Amino acid sequence: MANQTTETVRLMIDGISISVPKGTLVIEAARQAGVMIPHFCYHPKLKPDANCRMCLVEIERVRKLQTSCSTVATEGMAVRTATTVVNDAHKSVLEFILANHPLDCPVCDQGGRCDLQDFSHQYTATSRFAETKRIFQKEYFSPLIETQMNRCVQCLRCVRYCDEVMDVKALAPIGRGTMTEIKSFGNHPLDCEFCGGCVQICPVGAITSRLSMYEYRPWMLKRADTICTFCGDGCQITVQTKDQELIEVNSAHSGGRNNGDLCARGYFGFHAASHPDRVTHPLIRRNGTLVEATWEEALLFVAEQTNRIKQAHGPQAFGGLISGRCTNEELYLFQKFMRLTIGTNNLDSSARYGHVNGVQAMRRVQGTHRWTVTFEDIVQADVLLLVGTNITEANPITGLKVKEAVKKQEATLLTIEALQPAVGTISNITNLSKQHLCVAPSQFGAAVLGLLKAVIEGDHVDPGIRQRASDYVSALSHAVRQIAWEDLAVSTGISSDSFAQMAASVVRGRRVVVLAGQILLRSQGGYGMCLNLLDLLLLSGKLTSPGCGFAPLAEENNDQGAVEMGAVAELLPGALDLTDQDSRDRMARAWKEELPLVPGGTLIEMVDRASAGIIKSLFVVGENPVGSLPSQIRAKEALSKLDLLVCQELFLTETAALAHVVLPAASAMEKAGTFTNTEGHAQAVRPAIDPVGDSRPDWEILSAFSVFLGAPLEYGEAKEILKEIRSVIPGYGSLGPSPIAPTADPSAIDRYVTEGYRHDVAIRYTLPPRAVRQEGTVQLGLVQSLFHSGKFSTHSKGLLQIEPSAFLQMNPVDAARFALGSGDRVRLSNNRGQFITTVKVLERVPEGLAWLPDHFAQEALRLFDCVIDPDTKVPSFRTATVSVLKAT
């Protein structure tokens, strides 16, 4: 466990006295003293391997030279790194490496940022080796990663990273001695998570990215530190460009919340912004077709139509939808535009697809709209409970924090997932579980109830809460008593003993973090499950303990920001209640204008109102309801009825194709602002290239609307909006290196345990309905793929090379049952329709379930039922029962 009182030791490095925490390696102590010891195989993320001998140093009273990367600093140690003996040793190591190194720097992409190049310069090392050099046969390695093994210095950083950090284990040193070569398996091309970690960590040019091969020299590139837009983890990326061209993305070690690690989307997905299909000019519909227009014409058109509709039908005839991919500045301005300029609360964002469930549960139980923990708390947790996260694919970097906690800190991992432990080409978090309950998504609720029942009936309820809130405890005790273990066993396939064992592990933990992911948040009853998980923490006395908390994972990069900026119907900036008079007054004072009173419609309500002809005009910013909602919601029909549909978009999506006006929006690569990640940490977004074509940042477009509508919301740059946000939400987005998590609000908890829990206990503590699965059917689930993130990533050429099309993932047993093999075509059908796709057989898919990655699933959406949460209005359409038939 970290965070105990840290003892320190004092040592001398080249005459500099320095004090470091006990256990620090000499090489790290030297770094802190400002002394750089040359090294290849050492990396702070990895366990010392001491295989390259480059880091040798002299230590007083130790006879031989020591490897500073594996020697722990001790009290009174005296280290010398720059004596003749040490220098000679370094030189010889370099000479051995150079004996075989091809010295092909002129054609090597690493040239200019290569450790071997740098050290060779530093030591002017040359080779006396006259024989021929080792030569490896060049083989095709993978679509995105290139290897040139003649350059390898055999430090094994790549292999160790892939194993220790990623838990993928796709790389192996093949052969032995000088002839050791890094490969995957036989002559098969690499098939892995494509996180790019091996490319980043290779100290030389032996592993490089094919996306930018031969395109640059490091000194030709311009760099911008910004934030990835492909999920809620909020990784810091450095985008490297040559003029307007996106060349490469990487991430500095110790940079950002991701500490330099990325996933395939972050590392290889950056080309999406420069796809040739980008909308580059404003488009106006004339005689049924969208034709190019000037900004002036487009804005005027929007203003005229808006004024006309407003005069005829009033502000409630308008609605707005914004994507959680926009910046905080844009989300804030959007809701201000809708509320003030237009005068309606009809507005929503993609947070509605699931994130709102987690946020509303936290607000209700603990009075925060953010996590009370951070990534650091995940790493330092001693017990982690993951429910419905599919974390490796949905939130890969949060997944790395979990892996680090388990692999390095020995945390106990408990998982309730629709996932089978199995070794595959991508990592599988349940392989690391101490206890794993494999449950279908439709029964996650039942599993959570089983856990609650085990906590209560196993007499694990915290005496404090029992005393403080006896009514609450007895109400829940009563509720769980109504559920029979037998029924739970039938629903989940899990015995009471297993629940008891898991409950005991949760209760034993001192730092317990519960993570809930998309699969749970987007499921029917997702809100109730979040509340129940919070009940679990409350009952076991963990909710308010330091290092403990509930962490629902955000899907879009700025879903959290959308909620905090008030870009949802029911919340004002700061996630304040729209119905709360104090909050309304505060906003009215800040904005010097009254807020609209009529409660706003949420996503589905707006679609319904458009369909009923009540809403006549919709402003859509980066959202695609027609493409993302199941067809029974009839979004297409509803939006076709509108008098005015304005879309701010990068691409001509299904929704934009229906629009009256399409305005070219700048991508996140082209604008400044801030994103707030899943932890609630606001981070700076910086432009790497100029806006493509005539596109403009969404905030500028909104601001231009307001000017044309005669009620200007004018800002010179995004920073001015952030300034206003800070005046409304004091201290918003400190932009420091790590977030300061809020603590649970005791008065909110008091309200919850006295009264707040009551009205829906009976509903929340009922087992979800059990679907009887007919012979010949499977439960189809929409899942997030590691290689895509919504539609946007399907414009990225790198990601398309890894995963070009849709496929159905199913278990070998089911596949055999339906006589299907990987690559076969399959027809999925139910009474709603049918869908044909290709099968991929994977052991990690549990029997009876089948997964479809959601970014290509649009055609399949018609098979899904849609249920709207009565409290949070979150539409859930994640599972469907379908018949499976081999298609020919």
Next chain:
Amino acid sequence: MLKDKYQQEIDELLSRYPVKRSALIPLLYLAQRDEGFVSEGAMKEIAGLLHLTPPQVYETATFYTMINLKPVGKFHLQVCKSLMCALAGSDTVIGWVKTKLGIGPGETTTDGLFTLSAVECLAACGTAPMMQVNDDYYERLTEDTFDRILADLKKDGSCSLKTGPFMWPEPAPAKPGA
């Protein structure tokens, strides 16, 4: 599938070790006994049995010269090329193989009888140069003994000059090479 044929032996091997991965080399030997070499299919199956990824199995299989990744001839000549043998003339031995059988390291004679591999130290440095043929050692090689070994192997499938096998704990036929 190895599992279909050797279920019991596999279970026994797995039961020997507290850490599953430790059974890797015994399982590789099992696969090699079955097919004469370790195929990709076998490596994948072993990976599955031990919860390893195929690259992890491949790594070990390529490290040891005792594991053949390709089919080998009836007689697998494994000439040690490590330091002691090299000083005592292992290059010469490899040269004899080339002139007498026409194969270099990694090659098999067209009649499928002999495969040559250059391998790492086999712990018979004191009696260098040496080679191992299948499970038997032949030490202090000279051109004469080498010719005789080849002739005997072709004729009888064995040669009385052998010393060993030493690799297995069973009692070896007595005749400790010198």
